[in-house]
Amino acid sequence: MKVLFAVLAILAITPHASAQPALGTASGSCTFDKKPTVKFVDGVALPGHSFFDDSEPATAVYLSTSTLSAFRPDDYVDPVSGLNSMTIGPGKAMNIITVTIDKNGKLESVGPRGSYSTGFGFSGGAVKNGRISGKLSGTGGARDESACEVTFDVPLLGVYGPGKSLPADGGEPGGVMRALWSSLQNEDSAATLDVLAESLVDPARKGTMPNFVLAFGRGNGNKVVGGRLFGPTRAILDLDFGTGPGRALMLKQSDRWRIQDVSFD
Numbered sequence: 621m622k623v624l625f626a627v628l629a630i631l632a633i634t635p636h637a638s639a640q641p642a643l644g645t646a647s648g649s650c651t652f653d654k655k656p657t658v659k660f661v662d663g664v665a666l667p668g669h670s671f672f673d674d675s676e677p678a679t680a681v682y683l684s685t686s687t688l689s690a691f692r693p694d695d696y697v698d699p700v701s702g703l704n705s706m707t708i709g710p711g712k713a714m715n716i717i718t719v720t721i722d723k724n725g726k727l728e729s730v731g732p733r734g735s736y737s738t739g740f741g742f743s744g745g746a747v748k749n750g751r752i753s754g755k756l757s758g759t760g761g762a763r764d765e766s767a768c769e770v771t772f773d774v775p776l777l778g779v780y781g782p783g784k785s786l787p788a789d790g791g792e793p794g795g796v797m798r799a800l801w802s803s804l805q806n807e808d809s810a811a812t813l814d815v816l817a818e819s820l821v822d823p824a825r826k827g828t829m830p831n832f833v834l835a836f837g838r839g840n841g842n843k844v845v846g847g848r849l850f851g852p853t854r855a856i857l858d859l860d861f862g863t864g865p866g867r868a869l870m871l872k873q874s875d876r877w878r879i880q881d882v883s884f885d
Contacts, residue, residue, distance in 0.1 A: 642687045644751075644774030650717055652732055652766045658715045662687045663774035665752045666699050671720055671729050671736055678728060679745075679752060681719040681774060693778040695819070697856060697869045697883040719756060719772075721745045730760060730768065737761040740768055751775050783848035786855065790844035793855040793870040796877045801839030817880040818873050832882035 642662040649659040660683040670676035682688075682703060691706060693699035703716070720728040720736070725745035729736040737760040744754030753773040760766050790797065796815050803811035812833065813821055820830050836842065847857035853872040859865065861884070869881040 643689060643691065643777075644772060646683050646770065646772040646774065648756075648768070648770035650730075650756075650766070650768040650770060652717075652735065652737070653761065654765055658685055658717070660685060660717075660770060660772070663772045664688055664691065664693075664703070665747075665774050665776040666693065666703070666778045667776075668700065668720070670722060677723050679721045679747065679776065681721065681752060681754070681772060683717050683719065683770060683772060685715040694854070694871075695869075695880060697867045697881045699778040701883070719754070721752070721754070727754075727756070730756065730766075737766050739764065740766075747776055780850040780854065783850045783856070786847040786849055786857070788846050790847050790855075790857045791849075793847065793849075793857055793877045794844035796870065796879060797844050797857055797859070797868055800833070800879055801836065801842050804833070804836055804839035815879055817871055817878040820880070832879075832884075835882075835884065 644663040644665075646660040646663040649657045651657045663681055663683040665679050665681045668678050668680035670678045680700070688703075688706075691703055693702065696702035715732070717730065717732050718736075719730050722728045727738075727740065727742035727745065729738055730740055731737050739758070739760030740756055741758040742754060742756055745752065751773060754771070756768045756770040756772075758768070760768070786794065789795075800812060800815045803809075803815070812829075813824055816824060816830065816833075824830065824833075841862040843860040843862075845858045845860045847855055847867075849855045855870040855872075855877070857868040857870060859868055859882075864885060866882060866884045868879060868883075870877050871880045872878075
């Protein structure tokens, strides 16, 4: 199972999140397996794959009980893991359900995190002008014990295209990742700060170093083994830690590459 070492330990939405602008529009509610009903106020769509076949593309619509204005998918190697790490206030869970829509705009499944049900009525599902809308209704699940009446119109984010292959050493972004590992081996904190993304530098100076830096330890035995370039300012590096693979999100800021996030697969 993938473990994401996010940019920050937790992305928190303030207790007043309901006053902040929503990413999308969502209304209605769902009840799963006769558990308490959850009501939705916001949503976002991200590219994904079929629940039943990883090779088939799909769109995952995430409907939330709180606003998602603090969610910034561009800050993550894996935006879905970033979304799943969010909470609403200290220690308070945020309810999110996933509506999976196949490449033909048909409903595939619905459910809370890690749970999927079928059998609901659905209309909509087409992506238009960077948004996706739909209406989910009726009952579903193995014994029709789940019920939903939901409408949504949400932005489709995290779409970066196929990208362009980087050389085996990762090119210029790969050199920055190796510079991070060298800084850890040399215990050179100034050099470490120099390669972090702009949003991470000030917290790191105040003592909150990104978790991925702490996870690297001394940075020994790590390698860049390729990656892809998504436009002029975004790249994903493929990494080899010796004990397993990983990926790093690199952003070009102030005319040079910096490290934004790392996942350890």
